[in-house]
Amino acid sequence: MTTSGTDDEAPLIPDQRRELLVRLLRSERVLSVHQLTEALGVSHMTVRRDISALEGEGRVLAIPGGARLPTRVGAEPSRADKSVMEAPQKAAIAREAARLVRDDMVVYLDAGTTTLGIAGRIEGVNGLTVVTNDFAIVEEFGLLGEVETVHIGGQVEYANRSTIGLLAANTLRGLNIDIAFISASSWSAHHGVTTPVPGKVEVKTAAMDSASVAVLVADSSKYGSFSMYRAAELRSFSSVITDSTLSDGAVESVRSLGIELVLADDENEPAQTDRT
Structure with missing residues (x-):
């Protein structure tokens, strides 16, 4: 009609x-x-x-x-569920993010399966210190045995094998970090990075405040969704690394904020980088 x-x-x-x-x-x-x-x-x-x-x-x-319509996220999937979602896209994002890590850096890896992928792709870097709230990332570097690793402690979130809350955030506030890689379960140009878990806001905010550079690493399937608690506006990030299936409208919306946008493709294709 x-x-x-x-x-x-x-x-x-x-x-x-x-x-x-x-x-x-x-x-x-x-x-x-x-x-x-x-x-x-x-x-x-x-x-x-x-x-x-x-x-x-x-x-x-x-x-x-x-x-x-944008989708409201009321609860995050478990770590087990996240590990099988959008795996090729997360691998491409992790590859691009790992290229930013240099010798003698202090790097924060936020909890998540995409950031775990970054940990597995950091190679040939000397004098690296990794700070994280993710137990799986600690285990990843424990297998390597060559990277100084700091777990920030805090309230344990068992479903996602990570820690959250004020105690974790206070540890981050006492550190000087070169690059903070921040994960997200929901993000958009309009709503920014959001989460249904208030304890995650404190940790993400503290990591970004303590870092010289903050980079959002999140796949395109999470774009356009939002949750109750806002962790950061998108313009608070120096750059966003996502996958190349992000819609044209979303690409334009992110570009309009004046931040670097990296569209990671599969292992055989170079990433597309844009800056307004």
Whole structure:
């Protein structure tokens, strides 16, 4: 059914049409470009422009062939579930992040399966100190036996094999870190990095405050979702490393913040790096 009116009615202005598009998505959650074209009575190109504009405002998320509303994340998956999700994309992100690590650095690796991948790809670096709240990362470097490793302690979060909370954050505040690699279960240009776990906010914030450079490492499947607690605005990061399947609208939204965006591809392709 077409909702934009009859031929005798004046056409909607862009703001009206975009509000209608959002209302349609609130009803259906996900709609194709074809469905939106039919409902709004406009061209495919106009619908795509509207989706892109709304994505920049954080109100919708472009998906292949259509759009959906941003998803609220009420709880994070367990560590076991995370380990099998988006594995190729995480490997590509980890590869690009590991290239930033140099001799004699102090590096913070936030808890997560992507950051664990970074740990496994750091090679040929001398005098490195790794700081982390992730027990699996400690074990990874324990197998190597050549990297000084500091676990920050704190309240144990057993499901994710990590620590969170004020005690962990206070340890970080007493350190000088060169690069902090921060993970995220939900992120977007509009909402920033968010989490359903308030104790993680303190740790992420303290790590970023203690670091000369903060880098977000998060795959594109988490883009456009959000949780209750905001850990950081996206513009707080020096750069974002994600995978190359991030939508064009999301790419433009991140670029508009003026931070470096690295789109990691598979092992055989060079990463795409953009800076506004």
